[in-house]
Amino acid sequence: MNNNYFIYIWIAIAVVAFAILWKQGQLLRLSNYIQETREELKKCTWPTWAELKGSTLVVMICIALIAIFTIVVDFVFASFVRWVS
Numbered sequence: 438m439n440n441n442y443f444i445y446i447w448i449a450i451a452v453v454a455f456a457i458l459w460k461q462g463q464l465l466r467l468s469n470y471i472q473e474t475r476e477e478l479k480k481c482t483w484p485t486w487a488e489l490k491g492s493t494l495v496v497m498i499c500i501a502l503i504a505i506f507t508i509v510v511d512f513v514f515a516s517f518v519r520w521v522s
Contacts, residue, residue, distance in 0.1 A: 458464050
């Protein structure tokens with residue numbers, strides 16, 4: 438029985454919040470934002486599957502090169518610190 442009251446309280450809070458947002462016009466603003474976002478997304482040029490795979494490959498190669506560079510620099514600095522110590 439206690440659990441039902443908890444659910445009813447949360448439903449009441451949700452209804453009150455919805456009413457307040459409706460009265461302030463926030464729901465209309467949200468609706469306009471979503472509509473404008475959809476319109477802008479329709480104007481976008483989306484990559485083809487081949488372009489997407491190519492770009493993904495370029496990103497993976499760049500990440501690998503940066504990782505290798507970081508490992509080499511770390512090894513060089515660690516060796517230098519050991520040599521100085």
